[in-house]
Amino acid sequence: MAHSLESLVIRHTHRLSSPKGSAGEGVTAARQFDAALTSVGFKLSAELLARLSGLSEAAVVHTAKRTLHSVSEMVGDHVRHNSYFIDFPANVPDTEEFWMRCVTQALGDDKSRENVLTQLAHGVLDLLSLPTYGRYQHTYEEMLAAQDELIASAGDRVTVLHLGRDLDDELTDLYLALAGSTTPLGEDHLRDLKTLAERCALGPQPESIPVRENRAVVNEARLGVGADLLLDTVTDVLRLACALSGGDVMLQEPTRFRALSRPVRRGLLAGLDAVVAANPAKLADVHAHREPFKRLGERLHPHEYPRWPHAADVFAVARGEKEARSFDSRVEKLLDAFDVLGAVQLLKSAPGKLFRALDLLLRIAADQEERDAVVAAAVEVAPEVSGRVVLSVREHLHNRERETDEPRIFVNRRGRAWVTPDVRPPVPAADRDRLIAALDAEMRRRLPAPGRLLLDPDILDVALPLSGRATAAGLGVLPRGSVSTVDGEQLRFFVYWKETENRTDYDLSALLLHADYSTDSWLSYTSLTAVGGEHSGDVTEAPDGASEFVNLSLDRVRSAFIVPQVNIYAGEGFEEVEESFFGFMLRDGEQKGRPFEPRTVRMKSELRGVGRVALPLVFRREDDGRWRAKWLHLYLKGISSANRVEENQVSVSKVVRALVEREQLTVWYLIDLMSRDTTAVDLWDGGPVPDEPVMYIGLERPEGLHPDSRIITLENLRDLIPG
Structure with missing residues (x-):
């Protein structure tokens, strides 16, 4: 357990908790450790190297083994990356030539000849029926032997590991930072918070836990150790119940509630009762999640606990047996009647909801007097609105200022993206500008004076990380909408996946687009070579893990955009496989090396989304000829099987265009x-x-x-x- 906690600290902070061990002469071992780290693109800070040098050799070796495993996993070097074509990117054949080679080999095989001849007679050939197609024809060791050594370059990535404090102090600091985050965490960070909360529930706590999902995870740990629960809405209790059942605390996916012990049931009912007793209007919040509340009531048996009547009222509202008029329904009624002033007055009691409704209110206002009232109300309540909501509205207003015919893009909490035409009338410029100025002033007031x-x-x-869900877990990963420079001659994408139990075929592809987002060409298993690029070959199953690569020489690419994508052709989804991740490497032209070289990895991110097509980022050629990346972290629904770059190029192009053209606050x-x-x-x-x-x-x-x-x-x- 200690090792996993140390690894957690390294992943989140790039710090190594203060190494333990007896004093000694560890200088040589420490330098060897530093050299081993260099091979995967890491190094020890001078301070950390000095600390290790003063420990015994055994202590340094112990620390090195644990750390090397952690950083190898961070960069994707904990698995073996084989390529179908043994000397990729050299000698990648023409696609049809390669297929004919597979057919010829199949016809020379007594076991497969008859089946292949029958298929050919019918004019349709299943590539998967060919013995040499889609399965590695050489071992990992044979692939290594066929490749040249990597030539070190000053441009290789170097990630410094710094000296941290004692492990307990590092874990406490990390717990306080994650639990007290002002923005929602991604799913991986939420899991890490759960691990930390179980350890830190009785220790120091953040001043506040503003994000509800974080609060649910912390409450689960507090319930386990008998500490008071942090509850101020009935939905807090519902989220806690989801956490206890291993469900979705974001309330986006249905949770199957488990049978709960009597002490836990009493804790949840007492919490509900206290929230409603303190403010009966909180019953209205039940409407937003009626079905989950009904299912939870079947597990909690509130009728067995008459001492908590307010808790019973919660489930009566969910079943429609008790009336509790919701806030949203009151607002909706006023908006349906175009009573902007009435809606503004009501929304002032819920500042976050008012901010989210500003665009609509300004559009339906009948005259300048009503628009002035909307702006005045926003300015009045702005100090009560969370920073991430203020910034989200500020970004929204900036993009509304840009009069374009670009479509609207929607991205849900799981990264699923879709676009629609923007049919909204514009927001009046003067009112929009007044709001932007007011929001800038509010943010300036809140920001520290850094000296x-x-x-x-x-x-x-x-891009500002207004939600952790807009960033995948991994190394060198930037929030959705961020832009970063690409310095290197060779750009190489990689995907790795390992199936859980069913045959799973992921296909790495790259769609090349013109400046107007129309298709130029692509690299995929159906197009192994294109201008400036090579595909490493199709691998169609991954019981022991599999990798695919796309290599591009940037000075030979004539397209304006490069869009890497991972298509699920068959089998398990991104959240069902044992493991799956994507990344990219940058190399200078003469570096050579294996298909996967950890020190050249610039980014490695987990693939964990609900769609069947993953779009991690897009590369754009600027006017000066240099390339820059814009980060997407998007998933398209795709189809249930046989997703291919040829079939989804139009939908991919629309989504890429919508996000590339959108401007984020940075x-x-x-x-x-x-x-x-x-x-x-x-x-x-x-x-x-x-x-x-x-x-x-x-x-x-x-x-x-x-x-x-x-x-x-x-x-x-x-x-x-x-x-």
């Missing part, structure tokens, strides 16, 4: 607000850092920062979002 800011310029175009927006008037701003160029405390914001933490500095990197970027 001296030290900035890594590469973080300026990173880190630069907050820095611009923060740095006005009083703050000194320095750009970090990779050299020495100031001796004094600074607020550092960047992709990676530099070495040598003053211990009193505040450090914001990708791992805790959500901390930039004010509460």
Whole structure:
């Protein structure tokens, strides 16, 4: 367990909890450890190297083994990446030539000849029936022997591991950061919070837990140790019940409630009773989740506990036996009557809902007087609205300002994306501008005065992480909408998957688009070579794990966009396989090396979405000829089987266009607000850092920062979002 907790700290903070062990002469072992880390793109900070050098050799080796396993998993090097074509990207055959080779080999095989001849007579051939198609024809070791060694390059990725505090302190800090996050966490981070909460439920707690899903996870742990529950709505209790049943605390997917013990039932009913007794109007919240509440009532048996009558009222409302007029229905009635002033007055008591309705209210307002009332109400309640909602509305208004014919894109909490034509009338410019100015002023009021800011310029175009669900778990992953530069001559995508029990075939492809988003060409198992690129070959099953690669020489690609995608052709979905992840590598032209080289990996992200087509990011050629990536983290529904790049190119193009053309609020927006008037701003160029405390914001933490500095990197970027 200790190892998994240490690994959790490394993944989230890039810190190694203070190594334990007897003092000794560990200098040689520490340098060997540092060299081994270099092979997977990591290194020890000078401070951490010095600490390890003062320990015994045995202590260093013990630490090295555990750490190397953790960082190898972070970058995707914990599995064997074989390629179908043994010397990929060299000697990849023409597609039809390769298929004919497979047919010829099948006709020379006594077991398969008759079946293949029958298929050919009917004019349709199933590639999967060919013995050599889709299955590795060589071992991993044979593939390694056929490849040249990687030539080290100054451009290879180097991720520094820093010295942390004692493990208990690191875990407590991480628990407080995740539990107290002002933005929702992704599913992987929620799982990590659950692990931490079970350990930290009786220790220090954050001042507040504003995100409801986080509260449910913490409440589950608190219930287990007999601590008071943190409840202020009936929905908090429903989320807790979902957590106890291993269900979805986001309430997006139905939960099958388990049989609950009497103490747990009493805890949930007492919590419901206390919430409603303190504010009977909270009963109206039941309407939003009537069916789950009805199912929960069947498990809790409230009739057996007459001392908690208010809890029984919750389930009576869910069954329609007791009336509790919902807030949303009252608002809806006013909007249906176009009573904008009445709706605004009511919505002022729910500031978050008012903000989410601003666009609609401004569009249906009858005259300037009503629009003035909408803007005035928004300004009045803005201090009570969460920072992420203020920023979301600010971003929305910015995109409404851009008069275009671009479609609207919708993305749900699970990353499923779809687009529709935008038929909304515009928001009046003057009112929109007044709101934007007011929201900017509100954010400026909330942001800290950092004193001296030290900035890594590469973080300026990173989108604000208004939700952890807009970012996949992994290494070097940026929030949806972020833009990052691509420095390298060879761009190589990879996907790895391992099926759980059914034959599973994932297909890595790359769609190449013109500047107007129309299709230029593609690389896939049906098109193994195209201008500037090669596909590593189709692997159609993964009982022991399988990998596919697409390699592109960027100076030879003539398209404007490169869209990597992972299609589920057959078998288990992204959330059903034992493991699946995507990433990309960058290499200089002469580096050679194996198909997968961990030190060249720039990004590796888990594939965990509900669609059958994954779109991790898109690469765009800029006017100066350089390439930049825009991060998507999207999933398309696709079809139940046989998803192919040829069939989904139109839907992929629409979604890519909608998100590429949308402008996100970036880190630069907050820095611009923060740095006005009083703050000194320095750009970090990779050299020495100031001796004094600074607020550092960047992709990676530099070495040598003053211990009193505040450090914001990708791992805790959500901390930039004010509460």
